[in-house]
Amino acid sequence: MPPVPIADDLFTWPDDEPRLIGGRCGECGAYAFPLRTGCPRCGATAVERTLLERSGTLWTWTSQGFLPKAPFNGQFASADPFEPWFVGVVELPGQLRVESILVGCPEDGPAIGMPMRLVTMPFRTDEDGREIVTFAFTPDESSPDEGDLPVSPRTPGEADHA
Amino acid sequence: MPDVAIIGTGIHRFGRFPGKPALSIAAEAARDALADAGLTWADMQFAVGGSYEVDQPDAVVAELGLTGVQFTNVYNGCATAGSALALARQTIGQGEHEIGLILGVDKHDPGAFTAEPEDYACPPWYGEMGLFLTPKFFGMKINRYMHDHGITHETLAAVAEKNYRNGALNPNAHRRTPLPAEKILGARMVNYPLTQYMFCSPNEGAAALVVCSADVAHRYTDKPVYLRSVATRTRRYGAFEVHTPSASVAADHVPAPTVDAARAAFEAAGVDPADVAIAQLQDTDAGAEVIHLAEVGLCADGEQNELIASGATEIGGRLPVNTDGGLIANGEPVGASGLRQVRELVLQMRGRAGERQVPGEPRVGVAQLYGAPGVAAVSVLST
Numbered sequence: 001m002p003p004v005p006i007a008d009d010l011f012t013w014p015d016d017e018p019r020l021i022g023g024r025c026g027e028c029g030a031y032a033f034p035l036r037t038g039c040p041r042c043g044a045t046a047v048e049r050t051l052l053e054r055s056g057t058l059w060t061w062t063s064q065g066f067l068p069k070a071p072f073n074g075q076f077a078s079a080d081p082f083e084p085w086f087v088g089v090v091e092l093p094g095q096l097r098v099e100s101i102l103v104g105c106p107e108d109g110p111a112i113g114m115p116m117r118l119v120t121m122p123f124r125t126d127e128d129g130r131e132i133v134t135f136a137f138t139p140d141e142s143s144p145d146e147g148d149l150p151v152s153p154r155t156p157g158e159a160d161h162a
Numbered sequence: 163m164p165d166v167a168i169i170g171t172g173i174h175r176f177g178r179f180p181g182k183p184a185l186s187i188a189a190e191a192a193r194d195a196l197a198d199a200g201l202t203w204a205d206m207q208f209a210v211g212g213s214y215e216v217d218q219p220d221a222v223v224a225e226l227g228l229t230g231v232q233f234t235n236v237y238n239g240c241a242t243a244g245s246a247l248a249l250a251r252q253t254i255g256q257g258e259h260e261i262g263l264i265l266g267v268d269k270h271d272p273g274a275f276t277a278e279p280e281d282y283a284c285p286p287w288y289g290e291m292g293l294f295l296t297p298k299f300f301g302m303k304i305n306r307y308m309h310d311h312g313i314t315h316e317t318l319a320a321v322a323e324k325n326y327r328n329g330a331l332n333p334n335a336h337r338r339t340p341l342p343a344e345k346i347l348g349a350r351m352v353n354y355p356l357t358q359y360m361f362c363s364p365n366e367g368a369a370a371l372v373v374c375s376a377d378v379a380h381r382y383t384d385k386p387v388y389l390r391s392v393a394t395r396t397r398r399y400g401a402f403e404v405h406t407p408s409a410s411v412a413a414d415h416v417p418a419p420t421v422d423a424a425r426a427a428f429e430a431a432g433v434d435p436a437d438v439a440i441a442q443l444q445d446t447d448a449g450a451e452v453i454h455l456a457e458v459g460l461c462a463d464g465e466q467n468e469l470i471a472s473g474a475t476e477i478g479g480r481l482p483v484n485t486d487g488g489l490i491a492n493g494e495p496v497g498a499s500g501l502r503q504v505r506e507l508v509l510q511m512r513g514r515a516g517e518r519q520v521p522g523e524p525r526v527g528v529a530q531l532y533g534a535p536g537v538a539a540v541s542v543l544s545t
């Protein structure tokens with residue numbers, strides 16, 4: 001059985017270079033993600049389907065240090081023992097800051113300003129044995145930028161989340 | 163609008179009370195506030211109740227007495243108390259009633275709040291992916307703020323350490339054990355850079371206020387504290403907020419709802435933020451207290467390292483913050499949390515805060531609330 005996206009019309013699929021599917025307001029030009037009927041800026045309903053930029057930079061991030069309760073249903077990380085993962089906000093130039101799971105980051109965390117690009121990843125296996133895939137952002141090694149380092153040094157206790 | 167006076171405050175200790183119904187907790191706080199005002203439930207011409215878990219806080223009349231009183235229930239997330247105060251202010255200001263009770267109560271299960279993503283205008287996949295969580299938002303917000311303004315991990319730890327220390331002086335706090343900064347920094351990482359001991363937790367408790375028209379306040383007390391203004395605001399387009407799958411980059415530097423609410427509240431009160439002598443801020447986590455200091459207008463972005471290290475926000479400092487331990491030491495029963503803040507301001511401004519009394523009886527105080535999906539309330543009080 002071929003893998004199935006976590007939701008319809010969320011990202012291009014199947015696609016080796018996936019893009020998130022958003023909206024653009026026909027009245028004011030504002031971008032929106034996910035695609036919904038009303039424009040978050042002006043309230044117009046003339047929102048058109050549009051593909052968002054694939055690459056951007058990391059605007060902020062955190063670690064997910066505990067297993068979320070339902071409705072979380074991911075199986076991409078070990079629950080026992082629990083393995084933390086990273087989440088963040090990626091700025092797509094000229095468009096949007098998008099929240100996402102982050103994959104492929106250094107063990108002690110990514111750095112604000114890092115170039116990132118969109119990928120898809122196995123998320124869980126559903127009741128019918130189908131593989132469900134979702135989107136994530138990962139550090140973009142093809143980009144020449146290094147990204148700026150965190151302002152403050154890490155303190156010893158923070159190694160706990162790794 | 164004529165001012166409203168707060169003439170009585172009450173509380174049921176915040177914590178965990180297995181087997182004790184929420185409405186029994188609420189009734190105790192109501193009785194405490196009435197006794198403080200020297201009044202009875204039958205004297206109340208109206209009441210406002212706020213709760214997340216209790217559908218109808220007005221059911222408390224079964225314990226307080228079925229007097230037929232006008233009783234309105236409000237819910238506005240973490241800003242519920244702000245909306246309850248605003249309704250009471252309007253009720254008195256419009257001359258509908260002269261004296262009434264504001265009551266907030268909650269009884270939450272342990273752990274992070276859960277809800278249906280679609281009820282917060284978020285798609286189901288946002289919840290399935292584990293993104294529909296408030297703690298990770300607070301981690302991301304303070305991480306960016308640290309990057310932009312040089313706030314240190316030590317500053318975060320100092321805020322939590324202060325709030326546990328203040329909680330130890332507060333007989334009604336949930337957590338009353340002081341914790342050293344090293345232990346806070348070294349604790350389990352929940353959402354980087356926030357450790358387990360930098361977060362508040364949802365719990366149980368109730369708080370209540372007796373309010374009346376300022377014109378008649380001196381009938382009841384020689385030390386009324388006046389509610390000068392209340393403002394609530396929601397997020398604007400482009401703001402980075404809780405439960406937001408995406409935000410615009412075109413509208414950068416959009417003020418957070420707390421900034422808008424604080425400006426409106428100070429303007430309506432005719433008070434300058436520089437005159438504030440005591441503050442109760444929403445410290446959902448240690449980073450939130452740091453950010454809210456600036457969002458309320460009590461300092462500039464980036465000044466917090468020095469301000470906090472200098473002891474300015476301690477009980478004996480020039481701008482004491484969360485003198486009762488804040489949410490970090492008290493926990494957050496959502497419906498009651500903001501009334502606890504106002505009660506603490508009133509106690510301090512009346513010189514009745516006991517062991518944690520700030521010197522010199524502050525004359526101007528501010529209380530601030532913030533929560534999902536981007537709602538804030540700010541109240542300004544003065545003697």
Ligand SMILES: [Zn+2]
Nearest residue numbers: 025028039042
């Ligand atoms: Zn528009």
